[in-house]
Amino acid sequence: MLLSAPDRTIRRVCIQKFHVVTESGYWNKVDELAALSKDVLTEVHTPGEGVVKACFARRPNYNNLVPALLEIGVCDELLIRCGLSLHIPLRSMSGGITRDLGKMLTNLQGRDCSLKSKYDGHQAQVHCDEHSKVTIFSRHLEVMTDKYLDLVALVPKIRAKGVESLIIEGETLANRARKDVVIGTVKTEVKSIDATSADSGAVSEFFKSATDVRCEGIKVKVLDNLPNPDLPPDDVDADRVLLPPSTPQKRKGAAAAKAKKKSSANDVVVNSKSSTHRKALLATYEPDKRLDFWLEVKKHYNTSADTIDLISVGAWHGISRKCKWWSPILLAVRNSGTGYLEAVTKCISGFSDKFYATNRAKYDPDDGGGTNVNSKPSYIEYGGRPSVWFEPQEVWECALADITLSPTYMAALGLVREERGLSLRFLGFSRVREDKGNEEAGTSDFLAELYGKQQARALQKGEEKIRDAEKEEW
Incomplete structure (x- = not known):
C-alpha cells in the first residue's frame, strides 16, 4: 500500500528501530539513546533519517521498508534492500524554479544546455520490464496506466537495443485524446533549442516565443559536465543515468573531517581552496530532490499582471x-x-x-x-x-x-x-x-x-x- 511519508512518521521509525548508525558505530539500546542530550540525539538520528528518506524516495512502500528496518536497522544495506523496483513508483525529481531569466543565465555560467517549451500537461512515470509489461504513474504516485493505452503499446517498441527494462519520465499533454488513440495520427509540436547560457539573445527570444503561445515557460537542462581542474576526475557517464543514492549530511568537527576524506563515483568533493571555481553539474536523476542542473523558468507575475x-x-x-x-x-x-x-x-x-x-x-x-x-x-x-x-x-x-x-x-x-x-x-x-x-x-x-x-x-x-x-x- 502506497502512503505519503510525513517527516514525523519517518523520524518515529528511525528512533524506534533497534540499530541507528553513528560515526562511531551502532547504538543498540533505546535506553542508551534516551540518556543523550537533545543536540547529541539530533546528530545521532539525522544520518539515519536521511537514509530512510532516501529509501522511501526510491521505493515509497512501507510493506518493504518496515520489515527491512526491523531486520537490519538503519544502515547502508537498507539502500540496497529498498532501492528502485519496477512497477513501484519512485518520487519524482524536480527542477529548480525561477521567474528570473537573467538569474538562470548566471547560474549556468555558460554551460551547454537544452531549452524546451514547458507545456500544460501531466507528468507520467513509465515503467517497462523485460516482458514488456508497462505501468504508468502520476506525479502523486497514482496508477494511471489505463488512461494512456497508446503509451503502453508504444514504450516497448522504442526502447534501445539491449535495454531489457527501463523507467522514464515525461509530460503528457493535457489536451491529448484519452481513448482510441492511433499513434500515427498523433501530432505534437514540441519546440526546443540547444544553446549555451552565454547566448542570452537566443535564450530570451525562445522564452518569449514559448510564453507567446501560452506555455507556462521553458525547461532548461544542462547538457555538459565540463571538468573543473581542481575537482577529482569522474569516469562515470552520468548523463541521463540514475545513480545509486548519495545522502550528504551536515556534520561538524571530527565528523566533517572524516567525511572530507570520503568520495565515490556519485560524490563530488570540492576543495575549499577552489571555492571560486564552478562545481560540476552532473546531469543525474535524484529522486525527491530539486536540483540546479535542471531549471524551470516560468512566466513573470509582474506588477502589470x-x-x-x-x-x-x-x-x-x-x-x-x-x-x-x-x-x-x-x-x-x-x-x-x-x-x-x-x-x-x-x-x-x-x-x-x-x-x-x-x-x-x-x-x-x-x-x-x-x-x-x-x-x-x-x-x-x-x-x-x-x-x-x-x-x-x-x-x-x-x-x-x-x-x-x-x-x-x-x-x-x-x-x-x-x-x-x-x-x-x-x-x-x-x-x-x-x-x-x-x-x-x-x-x-x-x-x-x-x-x-x-x-x-x-x-x-x-x-x-x-x-x-x-x-x-x-
Whole structure:
C-alpha cells in the first residue's frame, strides 16, 4: 500500500528501530539513546533519517521498508534492500524554479544546455520490464496506466537495443485524446533549442516565443559536465543515468573531517581552496530532490499582471517537501447571481513556508474544534475531491498569467462557452485580503471579462506579428 511519508512518521521509525548508525558505530539500546542530550540525539538520528528518506524516495512502500528496518536497522544495506523496483513508483525529481531569466543565465555560467517549451500537461512515470509489461504513474504516485493505452503499446517498441527494462519520465499533454488513440495520427509540436547560457539573445527570444503561445515557460537542462581542474576526475557517464543514492549530511568537527576524506563515483568533493571555481553539474536523476542542473523558468507575475480576489475552499495533502502542509489549495470565484462559489484553479505558487505552516494550523481537521474545516458545502461547485474542505472565510489576492477554457472547472460556465468553464493557469498568490469578506471576492462575471481582454490582446499581438512579417518581406 502506497502512503505519503510525513517527516514525523519517518523520524518515529528511525528512533524506534533497534540499530541507528553513528560515526562511531551502532547504538543498540533505546535506553542508551534516551540518556543523550537533545543536540547529541539530533546528530545521532539525522544520518539515519536521511537514509530512510532516501529509501522511501526510491521505493515509497512501507510493506518493504518496515520489515527491512526491523531486520537490519538503519544502515547502508537498507539502500540496497529498498532501492528502485519496477512497477513501484519512485518520487519524482524536480527542477529548480525561477521567474528570473537573467538569474538562470548566471547560474549556468555558460554551460551547454537544452531549452524546451514547458507545456500544460501531466507528468507520467513509465515503467517497462523485460516482458514488456508497462505501468504508468502520476506525479502523486497514482496508477494511471489505463488512461494512456497508446503509451503502453508504444514504450516497448522504442526502447534501445539491449535495454531489457527501463523507467522514464515525461509530460503528457493535457489536451491529448484519452481513448482510441492511433499513434500515427498523433501530432505534437514540441519546440526546443540547444544553446549555451552565454547566448542570452537566443535564450530570451525562445522564452518569449514559448510564453507567446501560452506555455507556462521553458525547461532548461544542462547538457555538459565540463571538468573543473581542481575537482577529482569522474569516469562515470552520468548523463541521463540514475545513480545509486548519495545522502550528504551536515556534520561538524571530527565528523566533517572524516567525511572530507570520503568520495565515490556519485560524490563530488570540492576543495575549499577552489571555492571560486564552478562545481560540476552532473546531469543525474535524484529522486525527491530539486536540483540546479535542471531549471524551470516560468512566466513573470509582474506588477502589470491582472489580479483577482479568490476564496480558498479546500486543499490536498502536500507531497515531498510539502508533506506537512496543504498543497495545492483549491480556490473559487463567487457567482453573483446564484451566490454559489465556483472552483476555478489549484494554487501552489507564491506561498512561503511560514504561510504554509500557518495555513495548515488554521485548517487542521484534527485540532479538536474543527471550526475551520467541514464536509463539502452544498454551495461549492466542484466535481473533484480535495483531502479537506475549508470553511470559506478568506479572500486571497492572486496574480494570474493566463485564463483558459476548461472542461473541469465550471466557473463562468455559459458566459464564454456553453459547455466550458474558465480556469486560471500559472497563478501566483500575492496576499490575504483581510479587508474583504466572501461577498467582495472576484466574480465569475469579472473572470469572463478578464478572459475577453486576454483574447483581445492575443489577437492584437497576432495582427502585429503579421504586419511585421509583411514589412520584412516587403
